[in-house]
Amino acid sequence: MKKLIGKAPGLGVILVGERKDSRSFVRIKKKACEDVGITSVVVELPEDCTEGEVLEVVSALNHKELIHGILVQLPLPCHLSEQKILNAVNVEKDVDGFHPVNIGNLAMIGREPLFIPCASRGCIEVLHRYGVEITGKKVVVIGRSNITGLPTSLLLQKHHATVSVVHTFTKNPEGITREADVLVSDVGIPNMVRGHWLKPGVVDSKGSHVTGDVCYEEAILKASLITPVPGGVGPVTISMLLYNIVEAAKRTYQWAEKS
Ligand SMILES: Nc1nc(=O)c2c([nH]1)NC[C@@H]1CN(c3ccc(C(=O)N[C@@H](CCC(=O)O)C(=O)O)cc3)C=[N+]21
Structure with missing residues:
Protein backbone atom coordinates (compact mmCIF):
# COMPACT_ATOMS: atom_id res chain seq x y z
CA MET A 1 0.00 0.00 0.00
CA LYS A 2 1.16 3.51 -0.74
CA LYS A 3 1.27 6.22 1.86
CA LEU A 4 1.72 9.96 1.45
CA ILE A 5 4.70 11.16 3.46
CA GLY A 6 4.58 14.77 4.60
CA LYS A 7 3.41 17.32 7.11
CA ALA A 8 -0.03 18.87 7.71
CA PRO A 9 -1.21 21.17 4.89
CA GLY A 10 -0.74 24.88 5.66
CA LEU A 11 -2.57 28.04 4.55
CA GLY A 12 -1.23 31.59 4.74
CA VAL A 13 -3.81 34.40 4.65
CA ILE A 14 -3.05 38.07 4.12
CA LEU A 15 -5.70 40.39 5.52
CA VAL A 16 -5.29 44.13 4.97
CA GLY A 17 -7.39 46.69 6.84
CA GLU A 18 -10.49 46.61 8.96
CA ARG A 19 -13.39 45.66 6.63
CA LYS A 20 -15.90 43.79 8.79
CA ASP A 21 -17.00 41.39 6.02
CA SER A 22 -13.40 40.49 5.13
CA ARG A 23 -12.50 39.86 8.77
CA SER A 24 -15.56 37.65 9.14
CA PHE A 25 -14.79 35.62 5.96
CA VAL A 26 -11.20 35.12 7.11
CA ARG A 27 -12.45 33.93 10.50
CA ILE A 28 -14.74 31.39 8.76
CA LYS A 29 -11.85 30.12 6.61
CA LYS A 30 -9.50 29.82 9.59
CA LYS A 31 -12.09 27.87 11.57
CA ALA A 32 -12.76 25.54 8.59
CA CYS A 33 -9.01 24.86 8.34
CA GLU A 34 -8.79 24.08 12.06
CA ASP A 35 -11.73 21.66 11.80
CA VAL A 36 -9.92 19.48 9.22
CA GLY A 37 -6.33 19.73 10.51
CA ILE A 38 -4.97 22.36 8.13
CA THR A 39 -2.52 24.75 9.79
CA SER A 40 -3.36 28.39 9.10
CA VAL A 41 -1.46 31.62 9.60
CA VAL A 42 -3.23 34.97 9.22
CA VAL A 43 -0.96 37.95 8.61
CA GLU A 44 -2.82 41.17 9.39
CA LEU A 45 -1.66 44.48 7.96
CA PRO A 46 -3.04 47.96 8.70
CA GLU A 47 -5.30 49.77 6.20
CA ASP A 48 -2.54 52.30 5.42
CA CYS A 49 0.29 49.80 4.79
CA THR A 50 2.38 50.15 1.63
CA GLU A 51 2.36 47.89 -1.42
CA GLY A 52 5.97 47.03 -0.62
CA GLU A 53 4.96 45.73 2.80
CA VAL A 54 2.26 43.48 1.33
CA LEU A 55 4.67 42.20 -1.34
CA GLU A 56 7.20 41.39 1.38
CA VAL A 57 4.64 39.26 3.22
CA VAL A 58 3.67 37.49 -0.03
CA SER A 59 7.33 36.76 -0.71
CA ALA A 60 7.91 35.45 2.82
CA LEU A 61 4.91 33.09 2.49
CA ASN A 62 6.08 32.01 -0.99
CA LEU A 71 -4.78 33.64 -0.02
CA VAL A 72 -4.87 37.44 -0.26
CA GLN A 73 -8.28 38.44 1.03
CA LEU A 74 -10.04 40.74 -1.45
CA PRO A 75 -10.92 43.52 -1.94
CA LEU A 76 -7.69 45.31 -0.98
CA PRO A 77 -7.68 49.01 0.00
CA CYS A 78 -7.68 51.00 -3.26
CA HIS A 79 -4.18 52.48 -2.87
CA LEU A 80 -2.78 48.95 -3.36
CA SER A 81 -2.48 47.33 -6.79
CA GLU A 82 -4.46 44.12 -6.62
CA GLN A 83 -2.88 43.12 -9.92
CA LYS A 84 0.71 43.49 -8.71
CA ILE A 85 0.01 41.67 -5.47
CA LEU A 86 -1.87 38.72 -7.02
CA ASN A 87 0.88 38.40 -9.66
CA ALA A 88 3.43 37.98 -6.86
CA VAL A 89 1.78 34.87 -5.38
CA ASN A 90 3.64 31.67 -6.34
CA VAL A 91 1.31 29.96 -8.91
CA GLU A 92 1.85 26.64 -7.16
CA LYS A 93 0.45 28.12 -3.93
CA ASP A 94 -2.36 30.13 -5.57
CA VAL A 95 -5.26 28.28 -3.87
CA ASP A 96 -7.70 31.07 -4.86
CA GLY A 97 -6.83 30.47 -8.53
CA PHE A 98 -6.53 34.23 -9.14
CA HIS A 99 -2.98 34.30 -10.56
CA PRO A 100 -3.12 35.31 -14.25
CA VAL A 101 -1.44 32.05 -15.30
CA ASN A 102 -4.14 30.03 -13.52
CA ILE A 103 -6.97 32.21 -14.87
CA GLY A 104 -5.41 32.01 -18.35
CA ASN A 105 -5.26 28.23 -18.21
CA LEU A 106 -8.85 28.15 -16.94
CA ALA A 107 -9.89 30.24 -19.96
CA MET A 108 -8.12 28.24 -22.66
CA ILE A 109 -9.43 25.01 -24.16
CA GLY A 110 -7.15 22.03 -23.63
CA ARG A 111 -5.34 23.54 -20.65
CA GLU A 112 -5.85 22.90 -16.96
CA PRO A 113 -5.19 25.49 -14.25
CA LEU A 114 -3.35 24.32 -11.11
CA PHE A 115 -6.28 25.69 -9.05
CA ILE A 116 -9.88 26.57 -9.90
CA PRO A 117 -11.36 29.60 -8.04
CA CYS A 118 -13.30 28.32 -5.04
CA ALA A 119 -16.70 29.99 -5.55
CA SER A 120 -16.83 28.90 -9.21
CA ARG A 121 -15.94 25.35 -8.35
CA GLY A 122 -18.53 25.52 -5.55
CA CYS A 123 -21.30 26.34 -8.06
CA ILE A 124 -20.32 23.49 -10.39
CA GLU A 125 -20.00 21.09 -7.47
CA VAL A 126 -23.52 21.89 -6.24
CA LEU A 127 -24.95 21.43 -9.75
CA HIS A 128 -23.14 18.07 -10.15
CA ARG A 129 -24.20 16.76 -6.77
CA TYR A 130 -27.84 17.54 -7.53
CA GLY A 131 -27.60 15.84 -10.92
CA VAL A 132 -28.08 19.01 -12.98
CA GLU A 133 -26.69 18.40 -16.47
CA ILE A 134 -25.15 21.61 -17.89
CA THR A 135 -23.71 20.39 -21.20
CA GLY A 136 -25.47 22.37 -23.93
CA LYS A 137 -27.69 24.18 -21.42
CA LYS A 138 -28.21 27.93 -21.36
CA VAL A 139 -26.51 29.22 -18.21
CA VAL A 140 -26.71 32.91 -17.34
CA VAL A 141 -24.15 34.37 -14.92
CA ILE A 142 -25.03 37.70 -13.30
CA GLY A 143 -21.90 39.70 -12.50
CA ARG A 144 -18.38 39.62 -14.01
CA SER A 145 -16.18 40.12 -10.94
CA ASN A 146 -12.67 38.70 -10.84
CA ILE A 147 -13.59 36.67 -7.76
CA THR A 148 -16.79 35.00 -8.98
CA GLY A 149 -18.60 36.05 -12.17
CA LEU A 150 -15.66 35.95 -14.56
CA PRO A 151 -14.06 32.65 -13.46
CA THR A 152 -17.51 31.04 -13.12
CA SER A 153 -18.38 31.92 -16.72
CA LEU A 154 -15.06 30.39 -17.88
CA LEU A 155 -15.50 27.21 -15.84
CA LEU A 156 -19.07 26.74 -17.07
CA GLN A 157 -17.78 26.93 -20.66
CA LYS A 158 -15.16 24.29 -19.84
CA HIS A 159 -18.14 22.16 -18.76
CA HIS A 160 -19.78 22.73 -22.16
CA ALA A 161 -22.55 25.11 -21.11
CA THR A 162 -23.71 27.95 -23.38
CA VAL A 163 -22.89 30.93 -21.19
CA SER A 164 -24.23 34.50 -21.16
CA VAL A 165 -22.95 37.12 -18.73
CA VAL A 166 -25.21 39.92 -17.51
CA HIS A 167 -23.61 43.00 -15.91
CA THR A 168 -24.13 46.67 -15.05
CA VAL A 182 -29.53 27.70 -14.92
CA LEU A 183 -28.97 31.09 -13.29
CA VAL A 184 -25.90 31.97 -11.20
CA SER A 185 -25.80 35.30 -9.40
CA ASP A 186 -23.21 36.91 -7.15
CA VAL A 187 -23.37 40.68 -7.30
CA GLY A 188 -24.34 41.52 -3.73
CA ILE A 189 -27.55 43.43 -4.43
CA PRO A 190 -30.17 41.86 -2.16
CA ASN A 191 -33.33 40.69 -3.95
CA MET A 192 -32.28 42.16 -7.32
CA VAL A 193 -33.47 39.08 -9.19
CA ARG A 194 -37.26 39.01 -9.04
CA GLY A 195 -39.69 36.26 -9.97
CA HIS A 196 -40.37 37.64 -13.47
CA TRP A 197 -36.61 37.39 -14.27
CA LEU A 198 -36.91 33.59 -14.20
CA LYS A 199 -38.12 30.92 -16.58
CA PRO A 200 -40.36 28.37 -14.88
CA GLY A 201 -38.29 25.35 -13.81
CA VAL A 202 -34.96 27.21 -13.78
CA VAL A 203 -32.15 26.00 -11.50
CA ASP A 204 -31.01 28.92 -9.43
CA SER A 205 -27.64 29.03 -7.78
CA LYS A 206 -27.49 32.15 -5.69
CA GLY A 207 -24.34 33.93 -4.68
CA SER A 208 -22.69 33.77 -1.31
CA HIS A 209 -23.70 37.02 0.33
CA VAL A 210 -25.51 37.06 3.61
CA THR A 211 -28.69 38.25 1.87
CA GLY A 212 -28.98 36.66 -1.54
CA ASP A 213 -29.27 38.48 -4.87
CA VAL A 214 -32.39 36.50 -5.65
CA CYS A 215 -35.78 37.23 -4.11
CA TYR A 216 -36.24 33.80 -2.53
CA GLU A 217 -39.99 34.04 -1.89
CA GLU A 218 -40.70 34.79 -5.55
CA ALA A 219 -38.04 32.50 -7.04
CA ILE A 220 -39.14 29.45 -5.06
CA LEU A 221 -42.48 29.57 -6.92
CA LYS A 222 -40.74 29.26 -10.30
CA ALA A 223 -37.44 27.43 -9.80
CA SER A 224 -37.08 23.65 -9.76
CA LEU A 225 -33.96 23.86 -7.60
CA ILE A 226 -32.57 26.80 -5.65
CA THR A 227 -29.69 27.35 -3.23
CA PRO A 228 -30.39 29.51 -0.17
CA VAL A 229 -28.26 32.29 1.35
CA PRO A 230 -26.87 31.67 3.90
CA GLY A 231 -26.19 27.93 3.79
CA GLY A 232 -25.94 27.50 0.00
CA VAL A 233 -22.94 27.97 -2.25
CA GLY A 234 -21.01 29.93 0.46
CA PRO A 235 -20.09 26.98 2.68
CA VAL A 236 -19.30 24.84 -0.41
CA THR A 237 -16.91 27.61 -1.51
CA ILE A 238 -15.07 27.14 1.77
CA SER A 239 -14.87 23.36 1.22
CA MET A 240 -13.37 23.95 -2.23
CA LEU A 241 -10.71 26.15 -0.63
CA LEU A 242 -9.83 23.29 1.74
CA TYR A 243 -9.69 20.95 -1.27
CA ASN A 244 -7.26 23.28 -3.08
CA ILE A 245 -5.02 23.57 0.00
CA VAL A 246 -4.84 19.79 0.40
CA GLU A 247 -4.08 19.39 -3.33
CA ALA A 248 -1.31 22.01 -3.08
CA ALA A 249 0.21 20.18 -0.11
CA LYS A 250 -0.05 16.74 -1.76
CA ARG A 251 1.85 17.97 -4.81
CA THR A 252 4.83 18.87 -2.62
CA TYR A 253 5.02 15.51 -0.89
CA GLN A 254 5.87 12.04 -2.05
CA TRP A 255 4.13 8.71 -2.08
CA ALA A 256 6.12 5.91 -0.44
CA GLU A 257 5.56 2.18 -0.09
CA LYS A 258 4.09 1.39 3.31
CA SER A 259 5.34 -1.86 4.79
N1 LIG B 1 -9.09 36.21 -1.92
C1 LIG B 1 -10.39 35.99 -1.71
N2 LIG B 1 -10.88 34.74 -1.81
C2 LIG B 1 -12.21 34.50 -1.59
O1 LIG B 1 -12.66 33.33 -1.70
C3 LIG B 1 -13.07 35.59 -1.24
C4 LIG B 1 -12.50 36.85 -1.14
N3 LIG B 1 -11.17 37.03 -1.39
N4 LIG B 1 -13.26 37.92 -0.84
C5 LIG B 1 -14.67 37.81 -0.55
C6 LIG B 1 -15.29 36.59 -1.17
C7 LIG B 1 -16.57 36.14 -0.48
N5 LIG B 1 -16.34 34.77 -0.06
C8 LIG B 1 -17.22 34.01 0.70
C9 LIG B 1 -16.97 32.73 1.09
C10 LIG B 1 -17.84 32.03 1.91
C11 LIG B 1 -19.03 32.60 2.35
C12 LIG B 1 -19.92 31.85 3.26
O2 LIG B 1 -19.60 30.78 3.74
N6 LIG B 1 -21.10 32.40 3.56
C13 LIG B 1 -22.05 31.84 4.50
C14 LIG B 1 -22.54 32.91 5.46
C15 LIG B 1 -21.41 33.61 6.14
C16 LIG B 1 -21.87 34.53 7.27
O3 LIG B 1 -22.79 34.12 8.02
O4 LIG B 1 -21.28 35.62 7.39
C17 LIG B 1 -23.24 31.27 3.77
O5 LIG B 1 -23.48 31.66 2.62
O6 LIG B 1 -23.93 30.44 4.35
C18 LIG B 1 -19.29 33.87 1.93
C19 LIG B 1 -18.42 34.56 1.11
C20 LIG B 1 -15.06 34.43 -0.38
N7 LIG B 1 -14.42 35.42 -0.99
Whole structure:
Protein backbone atom coordinates (compact mmCIF):
# COMPACT_ATOMS: atom_id res chain seq x y z
CA MET A 1 0.00 0.00 0.00
CA LYS A 2 1.16 3.51 -0.74
CA LYS A 3 1.27 6.22 1.86
CA LEU A 4 1.72 9.96 1.45
CA ILE A 5 4.70 11.16 3.46
CA GLY A 6 4.58 14.77 4.60
CA LYS A 7 3.41 17.32 7.11
CA ALA A 8 -0.03 18.87 7.71
CA PRO A 9 -1.21 21.17 4.89
CA GLY A 10 -0.74 24.88 5.66
CA LEU A 11 -2.57 28.04 4.55
CA GLY A 12 -1.23 31.59 4.74
CA VAL A 13 -3.81 34.40 4.65
CA ILE A 14 -3.05 38.07 4.12
CA LEU A 15 -5.70 40.39 5.52
CA VAL A 16 -5.29 44.13 4.97
CA GLY A 17 -7.39 46.69 6.84
CA GLU A 18 -10.49 46.61 8.96
CA ARG A 19 -13.39 45.66 6.63
CA LYS A 20 -15.90 43.79 8.79
CA ASP A 21 -17.00 41.39 6.02
CA SER A 22 -13.40 40.49 5.13
CA ARG A 23 -12.50 39.86 8.77
CA SER A 24 -15.56 37.65 9.14
CA PHE A 25 -14.79 35.62 5.96
CA VAL A 26 -11.20 35.12 7.11
CA ARG A 27 -12.45 33.93 10.50
CA ILE A 28 -14.74 31.39 8.76
CA LYS A 29 -11.85 30.12 6.61
CA LYS A 30 -9.50 29.82 9.59
CA LYS A 31 -12.09 27.87 11.57
CA ALA A 32 -12.76 25.54 8.59
CA CYS A 33 -9.01 24.86 8.34
CA GLU A 34 -8.79 24.08 12.06
CA ASP A 35 -11.73 21.66 11.80
CA VAL A 36 -9.92 19.48 9.22
CA GLY A 37 -6.33 19.73 10.51
CA ILE A 38 -4.97 22.36 8.13
CA THR A 39 -2.52 24.75 9.79
CA SER A 40 -3.36 28.39 9.10
CA VAL A 41 -1.46 31.62 9.60
CA VAL A 42 -3.23 34.97 9.22
CA VAL A 43 -0.96 37.95 8.61
CA GLU A 44 -2.82 41.17 9.39
CA LEU A 45 -1.66 44.48 7.96
CA PRO A 46 -3.04 47.96 8.70
CA GLU A 47 -5.30 49.77 6.20
CA ASP A 48 -2.54 52.30 5.42
CA CYS A 49 0.29 49.80 4.79
CA THR A 50 2.38 50.15 1.63
CA GLU A 51 2.36 47.89 -1.42
CA GLY A 52 5.97 47.03 -0.62
CA GLU A 53 4.96 45.73 2.80
CA VAL A 54 2.26 43.48 1.33
CA LEU A 55 4.67 42.20 -1.34
CA GLU A 56 7.20 41.39 1.38
CA VAL A 57 4.64 39.26 3.22
CA VAL A 58 3.67 37.49 -0.03
CA SER A 59 7.33 36.76 -0.71
CA ALA A 60 7.91 35.45 2.82
CA LEU A 61 4.91 33.09 2.49
CA ASN A 62 6.08 32.01 -0.99
CA HIS A 63 9.30 30.81 0.59
CA LYS A 64 7.84 29.03 3.63
CA GLU A 65 7.96 25.28 3.14
CA LEU A 66 5.02 24.50 5.40
CA ILE A 67 2.73 27.07 3.75
CA HIS A 68 1.24 25.25 0.76
CA GLY A 69 -1.52 27.73 -0.06
CA ILE A 70 -1.63 31.54 -0.03
CA LEU A 71 -4.78 33.64 -0.02
CA VAL A 72 -4.87 37.44 -0.26
CA GLN A 73 -8.28 38.44 1.03
CA LEU A 74 -10.04 40.74 -1.45
CA PRO A 75 -10.92 43.52 -1.94
CA LEU A 76 -7.69 45.31 -0.98
CA PRO A 77 -7.68 49.01 0.00
CA CYS A 78 -7.68 51.00 -3.26
CA HIS A 79 -4.18 52.48 -2.87
CA LEU A 80 -2.78 48.95 -3.36
CA SER A 81 -2.48 47.33 -6.79
CA GLU A 82 -4.46 44.12 -6.62
CA GLN A 83 -2.88 43.12 -9.92
CA LYS A 84 0.71 43.49 -8.71
CA ILE A 85 0.01 41.67 -5.47
CA LEU A 86 -1.87 38.72 -7.02
CA ASN A 87 0.88 38.40 -9.66
CA ALA A 88 3.43 37.98 -6.86
CA VAL A 89 1.78 34.87 -5.38
CA ASN A 90 3.64 31.67 -6.34
CA VAL A 91 1.31 29.96 -8.91
CA GLU A 92 1.85 26.64 -7.16
CA LYS A 93 0.45 28.12 -3.93
CA ASP A 94 -2.36 30.13 -5.57
CA VAL A 95 -5.26 28.28 -3.87
CA ASP A 96 -7.70 31.07 -4.86
CA GLY A 97 -6.83 30.47 -8.53
CA PHE A 98 -6.53 34.23 -9.14
CA HIS A 99 -2.98 34.30 -10.56
CA PRO A 100 -3.12 35.31 -14.25
CA VAL A 101 -1.44 32.05 -15.30
CA ASN A 102 -4.14 30.03 -13.52
CA ILE A 103 -6.97 32.21 -14.87
CA GLY A 104 -5.41 32.01 -18.35
CA ASN A 105 -5.26 28.23 -18.21
CA LEU A 106 -8.85 28.15 -16.94
CA ALA A 107 -9.89 30.24 -19.96
CA MET A 108 -8.12 28.24 -22.66
CA ILE A 109 -9.43 25.01 -24.16
CA GLY A 110 -7.15 22.03 -23.63
CA ARG A 111 -5.34 23.54 -20.65
CA GLU A 112 -5.85 22.90 -16.96
CA PRO A 113 -5.19 25.49 -14.25
CA LEU A 114 -3.35 24.32 -11.11
CA PHE A 115 -6.28 25.69 -9.05
CA ILE A 116 -9.88 26.57 -9.90
CA PRO A 117 -11.36 29.60 -8.04
CA CYS A 118 -13.30 28.32 -5.04
CA ALA A 119 -16.70 29.99 -5.55
CA SER A 120 -16.83 28.90 -9.21
CA ARG A 121 -15.94 25.35 -8.35
CA GLY A 122 -18.53 25.52 -5.55
CA CYS A 123 -21.30 26.34 -8.06
CA ILE A 124 -20.32 23.49 -10.39
CA GLU A 125 -20.00 21.09 -7.47
CA VAL A 126 -23.52 21.89 -6.24
CA LEU A 127 -24.95 21.43 -9.75
CA HIS A 128 -23.14 18.07 -10.15
CA ARG A 129 -24.20 16.76 -6.77
CA TYR A 130 -27.84 17.54 -7.53
CA GLY A 131 -27.60 15.84 -10.92
CA VAL A 132 -28.08 19.01 -12.98
CA GLU A 133 -26.69 18.40 -16.47
CA ILE A 134 -25.15 21.61 -17.89
CA THR A 135 -23.71 20.39 -21.20
CA GLY A 136 -25.47 22.37 -23.93
CA LYS A 137 -27.69 24.18 -21.42
CA LYS A 138 -28.21 27.93 -21.36
CA VAL A 139 -26.51 29.22 -18.21
CA VAL A 140 -26.71 32.91 -17.34
CA VAL A 141 -24.15 34.37 -14.92
CA ILE A 142 -25.03 37.70 -13.30
CA GLY A 143 -21.90 39.70 -12.50
CA ARG A 144 -18.38 39.62 -14.01
CA SER A 145 -16.18 40.12 -10.94
CA ASN A 146 -12.67 38.70 -10.84
CA ILE A 147 -13.59 36.67 -7.76
CA THR A 148 -16.79 35.00 -8.98
CA GLY A 149 -18.60 36.05 -12.17
CA LEU A 150 -15.66 35.95 -14.56
CA PRO A 151 -14.06 32.65 -13.46
CA THR A 152 -17.51 31.04 -13.12
CA SER A 153 -18.38 31.92 -16.72
CA LEU A 154 -15.06 30.39 -17.88
CA LEU A 155 -15.50 27.21 -15.84
CA LEU A 156 -19.07 26.74 -17.07
CA GLN A 157 -17.78 26.93 -20.66
CA LYS A 158 -15.16 24.29 -19.84
CA HIS A 159 -18.14 22.16 -18.76
CA HIS A 160 -19.78 22.73 -22.16
CA ALA A 161 -22.55 25.11 -21.11
CA THR A 162 -23.71 27.95 -23.38
CA VAL A 163 -22.89 30.93 -21.19
CA SER A 164 -24.23 34.50 -21.16
CA VAL A 165 -22.95 37.12 -18.73
CA VAL A 166 -25.21 39.92 -17.51
CA HIS A 167 -23.61 43.00 -15.91
CA THR A 168 -24.13 46.67 -15.05
CA PHE A 169 -24.24 47.79 -18.69
CA THR A 170 -26.50 45.00 -19.95
CA LYS A 171 -29.70 46.26 -21.53
CA ASN A 172 -32.86 44.42 -20.54
CA PRO A 173 -31.13 41.89 -18.23
CA GLU A 174 -34.39 40.15 -17.34
CA GLY A 175 -34.94 39.37 -21.05
CA ILE A 176 -31.69 37.37 -20.92
CA THR A 177 -32.17 35.73 -17.52
CA ARG A 178 -35.68 34.58 -18.52
CA GLU A 179 -34.05 32.34 -21.17
CA ALA A 180 -31.74 30.65 -18.63
CA ASP A 181 -31.95 26.95 -17.75
CA VAL A 182 -29.53 27.70 -14.92
CA LEU A 183 -28.97 31.09 -13.29
CA VAL A 184 -25.90 31.97 -11.20
CA SER A 185 -25.80 35.30 -9.40
CA ASP A 186 -23.21 36.91 -7.15
CA VAL A 187 -23.37 40.68 -7.30
CA GLY A 188 -24.34 41.52 -3.73
CA ILE A 189 -27.55 43.43 -4.43
CA PRO A 190 -30.17 41.86 -2.16
CA ASN A 191 -33.33 40.69 -3.95
CA MET A 192 -32.28 42.16 -7.32
CA VAL A 193 -33.47 39.08 -9.19
CA ARG A 194 -37.26 39.01 -9.04
CA GLY A 195 -39.69 36.26 -9.97
CA HIS A 196 -40.37 37.64 -13.47
CA TRP A 197 -36.61 37.39 -14.27
CA LEU A 198 -36.91 33.59 -14.20
CA LYS A 199 -38.12 30.92 -16.58
CA PRO A 200 -40.36 28.37 -14.88
CA GLY A 201 -38.29 25.35 -13.81
CA VAL A 202 -34.96 27.21 -13.78
CA VAL A 203 -32.15 26.00 -11.50
CA ASP A 204 -31.01 28.92 -9.43
CA SER A 205 -27.64 29.03 -7.78
CA LYS A 206 -27.49 32.15 -5.69
CA GLY A 207 -24.34 33.93 -4.68
CA SER A 208 -22.69 33.77 -1.31
CA HIS A 209 -23.70 37.02 0.33
CA VAL A 210 -25.51 37.06 3.61
CA THR A 211 -28.69 38.25 1.87
CA GLY A 212 -28.98 36.66 -1.54
CA ASP A 213 -29.27 38.48 -4.87
CA VAL A 214 -32.39 36.50 -5.65
CA CYS A 215 -35.78 37.23 -4.11
CA TYR A 216 -36.24 33.80 -2.53
CA GLU A 217 -39.99 34.04 -1.89
CA GLU A 218 -40.70 34.79 -5.55
CA ALA A 219 -38.04 32.50 -7.04
CA ILE A 220 -39.14 29.45 -5.06
CA LEU A 221 -42.48 29.57 -6.92
CA LYS A 222 -40.74 29.26 -10.30
CA ALA A 223 -37.44 27.43 -9.80
CA SER A 224 -37.08 23.65 -9.76
CA LEU A 225 -33.96 23.86 -7.60
CA ILE A 226 -32.57 26.80 -5.65
CA THR A 227 -29.69 27.35 -3.23
CA PRO A 228 -30.39 29.51 -0.17
CA VAL A 229 -28.26 32.29 1.35
CA PRO A 230 -26.87 31.67 3.90
CA GLY A 231 -26.19 27.93 3.79
CA GLY A 232 -25.94 27.50 0.00
CA VAL A 233 -22.94 27.97 -2.25
CA GLY A 234 -21.01 29.93 0.46
CA PRO A 235 -20.09 26.98 2.68
CA VAL A 236 -19.30 24.84 -0.41
CA THR A 237 -16.91 27.61 -1.51
CA ILE A 238 -15.07 27.14 1.77
CA SER A 239 -14.87 23.36 1.22
CA MET A 240 -13.37 23.95 -2.23
CA LEU A 241 -10.71 26.15 -0.63
CA LEU A 242 -9.83 23.29 1.74
CA TYR A 243 -9.69 20.95 -1.27
CA ASN A 244 -7.26 23.28 -3.08
CA ILE A 245 -5.02 23.57 0.00
CA VAL A 246 -4.84 19.79 0.40
CA GLU A 247 -4.08 19.39 -3.33
CA ALA A 248 -1.31 22.01 -3.08
CA ALA A 249 0.21 20.18 -0.11
CA LYS A 250 -0.05 16.74 -1.76
CA ARG A 251 1.85 17.97 -4.81
CA THR A 252 4.83 18.87 -2.62
CA TYR A 253 5.02 15.51 -0.89
CA GLN A 254 5.87 12.04 -2.05
CA TRP A 255 4.13 8.71 -2.08
CA ALA A 256 6.12 5.91 -0.44
CA GLU A 257 5.56 2.18 -0.09
CA LYS A 258 4.09 1.39 3.31
CA SER A 259 5.34 -1.86 4.79
N1 LIG B 1 -9.09 36.21 -1.92
C1 LIG B 1 -10.39 35.99 -1.71
N2 LIG B 1 -10.88 34.74 -1.81
C2 LIG B 1 -12.21 34.50 -1.59
O1 LIG B 1 -12.66 33.33 -1.70
C3 LIG B 1 -13.07 35.59 -1.24
C4 LIG B 1 -12.50 36.85 -1.14
N3 LIG B 1 -11.17 37.03 -1.39
N4 LIG B 1 -13.26 37.92 -0.84
C5 LIG B 1 -14.67 37.81 -0.55
C6 LIG B 1 -15.29 36.59 -1.17
C7 LIG B 1 -16.57 36.14 -0.48
N5 LIG B 1 -16.34 34.77 -0.06
C8 LIG B 1 -17.22 34.01 0.70
C9 LIG B 1 -16.97 32.73 1.09
C10 LIG B 1 -17.84 32.03 1.91
C11 LIG B 1 -19.03 32.60 2.35
C12 LIG B 1 -19.92 31.85 3.26
O2 LIG B 1 -19.60 30.78 3.74
N6 LIG B 1 -21.10 32.40 3.56
C13 LIG B 1 -22.05 31.84 4.50
C14 LIG B 1 -22.54 32.91 5.46
C15 LIG B 1 -21.41 33.61 6.14
C16 LIG B 1 -21.87 34.53 7.27
O3 LIG B 1 -22.79 34.12 8.02
O4 LIG B 1 -21.28 35.62 7.39
C17 LIG B 1 -23.24 31.27 3.77
O5 LIG B 1 -23.48 31.66 2.62
O6 LIG B 1 -23.93 30.44 4.35
C18 LIG B 1 -19.29 33.87 1.93
C19 LIG B 1 -18.42 34.56 1.11
C20 LIG B 1 -15.06 34.43 -0.38
N7 LIG B 1 -14.42 35.42 -0.99
